[in-house]
Amino acid sequence: MLDSQNRVLSGMRATGRLHLGHYHGVLKNWIQLQREYDCLFFVADWHSLTTHYESTEIIEDSVWNIVIDWLAAGINPGSATLFIQSRIPEHAELHLLLSMITPLSWLERVPSYKEQQQKLDERDLSTYGFLGYPLLQSADILSYKAGWVPVGADQVPHVELTRELARRFNHIYGRDAGFEQIAEDAIKKLGRKNGKLYRELRRGFMEQGNQESLEKAQALLQDQPNISLGDRDRLFGYLEGGGKIILPEPQTLLTEDSVMPGLDGNKMSKSYGNTITLREDSDSVARKIKTMTTDPARVRRNDPGEPDRCPVFSLHKIYSDDKTREWATTGCTSAGIGCIDCKKPLIDAILVEQQPMRERAQQYEENPELVKSIVAEGCEKARIIAKSTLEDVRLAMGLDYRS
Numbered sequence: 001m002l003d004s005q006n007r008v009l010s011g012m013r014a015t016g017r018l019h020l021g022h023y024h025g026v027l028k029n030w031i032q033l034q035r036e037y038d039c040l041f042f043v044a045d046w047h048s049l050t051t052h053y054e055s056t057e058i059i060e061d062s063v064w065n066i067v068i069d070w071l072a073a074g075i076n077p078g079s080a081t082l083f084i085q086s087r088i089p090e091h092a093e094l095h096l097l098l099s100m101i102t103p104l105s106w107l108e109r110v111p112s113y114k115e116q117q118q119k120l121d122e123r124d125l126s127t128y129g130f131l132g133y134p135l136l137q138s139a140d141i142l143s144y145k146a147g148w149v150p151v152g153a154d155q156v157p158h159v160e161l162t163r164e165l166a167r168r169f170n171h172i173y174g175r176d177a178g179f180e181q182i183a184e185d186a187i188k189k190l191g192r193k194n195g196k197l198y199r200e201l202r203r204g205f206m207e208q209g210n211q212e213s214l215e216k217a218q219a220l221l222q223d224q225p226n227i228s229l230g231d232r233d234r235l236f237g238y239l240e241g242g243g244k245i246i247l248p249e250p251q252t253l254l255t256e257d258s259v260m261p262g263l264d265g266n267k268m269s270k271s272y273g274n275t276i277t278l279r280e281d282s283d284s285v286a287r288k289i290k291t292m293t294t295d296p297a298r299v300r301r302n303d304p305g306e307p308d309r310c311p312v313f314s315l316h317k318i319y320s321d322d323k324t325r326e327w328a329t330t331g332c333t334s335a336g337i338g339c340i341d342c343k344k345p346l347i348d349a350i351l352v353e354q355q356p357m358r359e360r361a362q363q364y365e366e367n368p369e370l371v372k373s374i375v376a377e378g379c380e381k382a383r384i385i386a387k388s389t390l391e392d393v394r395l396a397m398g399l400d401y402r403s
């Protein structure tokens with residue numbers, strides 16, 4: 001069970017092309033994580049439906065393009081597993097099963113529920129699916145028993161809800177009748193020496209709160225070849241006094257809030273219409289930067305400007321080195337350079353950043369089958385994990401009479 005603690009899971013909703021804000025805010029982080037963890041990344045197409053149930057036509061195109069954007073950015077399908085939520089029906093089953101034990105009040109108090117309803121007030125979001133948005137997210141996470149969930153601050157309450165649900169699930173379904181007796185029997189299966197050691201370490205943790213004892217006992221269990229997985233999970237749970245841990249609690253891996261400014265100086269976001277897409281063609285990038293508004297006080301070429309009032313300079317902060325930034329600052333405040341001059345190195349820097357992405361994307365754009373086969377392989381891998389989790393879940397709930 002502890003293997004899954006090294007597992008990272010994250011998803012993105014399919015509601016349009018990715019832009020440079022996603023690259024700087026999310027994807028660069030994922031690219032780092034795929035080197036260190038066992039990563040699962042998926043397109044949350046069912047989540048898109050919660051807000052876009054009336055315009056499903058954008059979903060299909062977004063799904064494939066998002067995957068191409070990931071690959072273009074440098075997500076490596078050889079190290080990370082890429083898949084599509086709706087291809088793994090276990091998410092839906094777990095969502096349904098968890099819904100039975102989810103108090104309505106837990107969902108109603110998730111901050112995004114009321115906030116998004118107000119923000120998107122042109123849509124009718126008084127639906128069951130929208131209320132269940134964070135529950136579906138919990139099912140996504142728990143289907144893989146993921147240890148880590150990289151998300152931004154706005155998603156932290158969703159991971160918190162997931163933790164509460166896992167705890168509630170384990171509390172209700174993790175105690176078979178006669179749990180203590182079964183645990184004691186399992187200890188005997190460890191053998192005399194290890195059984196004694198387990199008891200000592202358990203006492204060390206339960207009675208003295210000794211963290212080291214807990215870790216030693218967990219390591220001991222990890223190395224036991226002779227006990228069943230069920231007994232192992234039981235003994236993990238018993239160590240901490242509770243029942244069996246069927247669904248482990250995930251932790252948030254907080255991604256720093258993206259500081260990526262858009263073309264108008266506000267945060268880059270599709271809803272503000274101020275984005276440059278990840279694979280935007282170079283002419284369009286140049287045009288967008290050239291038409292950016294600058295410091296409003298710099299009406300004429302001879303008027304000095306103030307970089308801190310200028311959205312172009314915000315982008316220099318991301319893309320330029322100190323030397324270029326100093327050049328821009330001096331040139332701007334002394335009216336030594338024009339805004340067109342100032343924008344030039346910025347256009348170059350963005351194009352340089354995008355060049356390898358365009359190159360990597362090309363083979364996928366030309367050959368969509370390639371993307372589909374990467375996703376098919378990812379779905380297959382993901383499904384194996386999710387299926388096994390659902391077997392555990394059904395068993396714990398007494399629903400394993402299907403076959």
Ligand code: TRP
Nearest residue numbers: 009010011012013044047137140
């Ligand atoms: N709700 C997330 C977002 O809007 C997307 C998401 C869906 C997700 N399921 C997830 C993120 C599971 C992490 C884990 O960004």
Ligand code: SF4
Nearest residue numbers: 305310312332339342
């Ligand atoms: Fe902005 Fe550069 Fe023009 Fe100054 S010179 S107003 S920083 S674009």
